[in-house]
Amino acid sequence: MKKHNFNAGPCVLPKSAIESAIAAIKNFDETGIGILEISHRTPGWERIMAETEQLWKDLLNIPEGYKVLFLGGGASTQFCYVPFNLMNKKAAYLQTGVWAKKAAKEAKMFGDVEIVASSEDKNYSYIPKNYTIPTDADYFHITTNNTIYGTEIHTDIDSPVNLVADMSSDIMSRPVDVSKYAMIYGGAQKNVGPAGVTFVIIREDILGKVGRQIPTIIDYRTHIKESSMFNTPPVFPIFVMHETLKWVKELGGLEAMHKINKEKAELLYGEIDRNKMFVGTAAKEDRSLMNVCFVMAEGYQDKEADFMAFAKERGMVGIKGHRSVGGFRASIYNACPMESVQALVDCMKEFENNF
Template sequence: MKKHNFNAGPSILPDEVIRKAAEAIVDFNGSGLSLLSISHRTKDFDEVMAEADALFRELLRIPDNYKIFYVGGGASTMFYEVAANFLGKKAGYVNTGVWSKKAIKEAKRYGEVEIVASSDDRDFTYIPKGFAIPEDLDYLHITTNNTIYGTEYHEDIASPVPLIADMSSDILSRPVDVTKYAMIYGGAQKNLAPAGAVFAIIREDMLDKIVRDLPTMVSFRTHVENNSMFNTPPVFPIYVLKETLKWLKSIGGVEEIYRRNVEKAQLLYDEIDRNPLFRGTVAKEDRSLMNICFVMADGYEELAPEFMEFAKARGMVGIKGHRLVGGFRASCYNALPRESVEALVACMQEFAKSHVK
């Protein structure tokens, strides 16, 4: 039976990328050595890093005055590193869910944090809009896609202060105006690579805004000045990231994947809205393209365990909602094929035929 991978992360990757990674594990680039045991100081891996950088720049149209670097860890590591580097007196945060709250908690270790907007009042079911941004902030931090609650920014906001964004779960899923941001970062394990690597895109002038003397590995300047090679970088995830970027370019780039993502999401949201057994959980205008959350409709709540087993039996993997929200979550990252969404929709329709009152 074909499996349909809706896991929220580590997430689905393109089949051809997985095949190339498997081949490289056995023999990297004809070297007779495994990718898992090559030196990161070799010419072959220098070329991997250079190609990843070039592809990232091309696909996101990253200007020359921005630097890209990769480090080990996850976005949760960056929560404190962003504040350690840039929070001198006061930073602003938009609170849109669990990951925003975790970033806020870490930032408070370094200075004052002002919550400039929050969707906590409605259980994080929408994205705040039209809020004022104080001009005395060191920076403003947002989380562009909220994997647990299923909300997403669909436009790049304008900010009078440096804008820093955690784009872990929607990087390269839609067009982004990089020039609106002072820094973009994220864990690679959603749309780019296996877990273990963080990507960061940082405007060069931000390196002059580092506010304190930091441990060497915490300073962003270290990684920019050493081209991500101050210590051993996460070689395997970076290689896979490079192959994922090649795949994305080969299918038509960000514009094409955005078209596909909109199409996939619309297909599933239409079924959620049409099917009497299910209902969506967030404001329609803020629905995520990446993490589609839904629950059983009123009066059908007791069917949730049965539907879960029904879906599993038909090859659906990873659709259980986060424990904080419950219900179901279909993560439709870039590499998820349309046929998997069609299979889930068919599953929902089949279940409804025998259970609608």
């Protein structure tokens, strides 16, 4: 039976990236040495690093003055890096979910943190609107997609101060006007590769403005100077990222990717709204294209376990909702094929017909 992977992360990867990775494990760049064993100082690897950076620049149309970094530690480590490098006295945060809340918590160790708005009052089921960004903040931090709750900021915000965005779970899913951001960061394991590498896109002129001493490894300038190789980089995840971004480019880039993602999301949300047994949990205007969250409708709550078992029998993997929300979550990242989304929709229809 074919399995349909809807796990929230690590993500589905393009088949071409997996096949290239398997070949590279056996023999990288015709060296006779596998990618897991190769020195990161070999010419072949330096070429992969340069090509991966260029793919980021090409796909996102990154302007001059920005640097692209590949670091370890995951996006959660950046919750500390960001205020360490950017906060003098005060930062502003938009609280749209657990990860946004955790980012703000870390920042509070470095200065004043103003939560400009929060959707915690309704279990993060919507994106706050009509808030004011304080102009005396050193930066304004947002989390563009909230994997647990299925909400997403769909447009690039105009901010009067440096805008910093955690785009872990929707990067490369749509075009982004990078010029509106001072910094974008995230873990790779949703759309651009496996776990183990963190991407950072940062405008270089915002660095070196804080009074505190910054430990060498935490200073972004260290990694810019050393081209992300101050210490041994996560070689294998970066290689898979390289192959994944090649796949995105071959598909037609982010305009084409966005079109496909919208079609997948519209298909699944359309069935949720039509089917009498299910209801979406996120505000319709803020529904994520990446993480589709839904629960059993009123009168059918006792059928949750039945549907979970029914779906599992038909090859659906990873649709159990996060414990803080319950119900179901289908993560339909870039490489999740339309075939899988259609299979889930067919499964929901079949289940409905049994009642």
